[in-house]
Amino acid sequence: MNLKSRIRFGLNKRLCWLGVLLVSSVTPVHAATQEIRALFQPDPAQPNKNVFINKTPNSGYCANYPDQCVENGMFSIQLPIRFDSIRPLNPSDVVAIQVPGNWRQLIVSNPETQETETMEVRISGVGSEFHLSHPATQLTGQSDLLKAHQQLWINRSWVYAPLPCLYSGVGAYGPSSYRFFWKTPMAAYCTKSAAYYIPSMYFDTLDIAYELRTPNPLGMSTGIYTGSITYSVINRGDFDFGPMMQASDGSITLDFVLDVQHTLKVDIPPGGNHVLLEPQGGWQGWLESGRRPTRLYRDQTFNISASSKFTMKLECEHDLGFGDGCAIMNRETGYAGAVDVSVSLPHGLTDSAGRPVRKMPLGRTATAPFQPGIYVDRKPGTLHFEVAEQYTNWLIDNAGDKPYKGNITVIWDSEVH
Structure with a gap:
């Protein structure tokens, strides 16, 4: 992905x-x-x-x-x-x-x-x-x-x-x-x-x-x-x-x-734009004992500098036709599963109610504005990607030895009106 x-x-x-x-x-x-x-x-x-x-x-x-x-x-x-x-x-x-x-x-x-x-x-x-x-x-x-x-x-x-x-x-x-x-x-x-x-x-x-x-x-x-x-x-x-x-x-x-003149800048580490979803501890448990994973996930860090209000949302290459999220797909079979995306932001950035931002769900609809209480300069945040157990089972059962892929675009938008 x-x-x-x-x-x-x-x-x-x-x-x-x-x-x-x-x-x-x-x-x-x-x-x-x-x-x-x-x-x-x-x-x-x-x-x-x-x-x-x-x-x-x-x-x-x-x-x-x-x-x-x-x-x-x-x-x-x-x-x-x-x-x-x-x-x-x-x-x-x-x-x-x-x-x-x-x-x-x-x-x-x-x-x-x-x-x-x-x-x-x-x-x-x-x-x-x-x-x-x-x-x-x-x-x-x-x-x-x-x-x-x-x-x-x-x-x-x-x-x-x-x-x-x-x-x-x-x-x-x-x-x-x-x-x-x-x-x-x-x-x-x-x-x-x-x-x-x-x-x-x-x-x-x-x-x-x-x-x-x-x-x-x-x-x-x-x-x-x-x-x-x-x-x-x-x-x-x-x-x-x-x-x-x-x-x-x-x-x-x-x-x-x-x-x-505000600053809003996001830096993703080299290679961070390629996210590999795996079970906790890798696939060894499945390969060696057939133990099904309960979820697939990856946490991707980024550094953010922000002095202004901003929103976040997703743009999806694939979706399931319902809900507000994105999906990954087997391009040959057409089977797909939902990927839940959430964000955690560093200290100094809060949600619109002034609360810390911890694993706030993201979707194709823009969030309410995040608000800086101070100027945040190159502080680490995290994007959380996860396939829940229901879709993990579905993807494993229908994999056919083919990968599931999809592009998810994360947008940090300072044009808040």
Whole structure:
């Protein structure tokens, strides 16, 4: 009997995306768009690490201060959104910054399989560089530039984050500019109050850091999952720099692309595709004493690497015309007998109910999906082939000194919908 294995894989299709709109205006009628991409590929060196890896190039804060972001598990992007003051700032006027620092859900979907998953995102930091109409020394009358920036605001310079925002250690200044970045543990206003008259000022870009909670990729099919979330950029909206500031864009849309690239590979040892069914201990008992065997069988091992759901089924050269299994046949006489095929899978792979897979019957109808709990890398499984006693007697009685043969194709299929 010949054993063949065939593995089917889904194809990954890449999506194209449009770049961020770069035009700014003091009227918030445009929308800024940014793609955020994350990838899952199983890692044989870390089979328990089943997470997406962010693949969006850092810009802004995390590009300049990568160690800070690695330490805090953050990623950042810089958006071309400008905030302009709508009138001069008088002493005690405030710039109040709020971002969506709480977790928000969105749905990502795979257009090929129609599968959907829920993920979460939150904005974990905000920053920019503001530009003053005049040097800070001129506005405050303080000749020392650092002290001028510190005295320009009632609650010190912008390196010091007002609560509930948190300090990030970032502060870089010029005569009339100041770069800052604050961590945002929640969605709440963080306020700076002017201590002097400022004729005008603007924030030239918007830096945001973000955190993601992605779905378990082991429960997702291979392919591209996409989804979007849109934030308002208006006074008392999701992103807000306070009533004194007018944004150049009215909204921010984050387009998420989760790329799932699973592994499903089965290796059968050399010669393992030729399965010889025999009694336990061989045919000696039959040849020497006429003792009938109670069954014919063979266990064939294979190595499997799997990070995705998959099903198994059989394709048969011969069958008995009833039931779901395959058969072996004497090609001259036409006599045939059923061959029961079952599978045992290694630790880490379970049935659809989460139970270990031990001698699960296979047939021409696909099984319910097997599910990896971890990435299984080249772990041994077993195909069990057996002719039961009823058919063993039938085959022996009708052998006529001719062999029984049949091709059984075992299919491991990752196209699970």
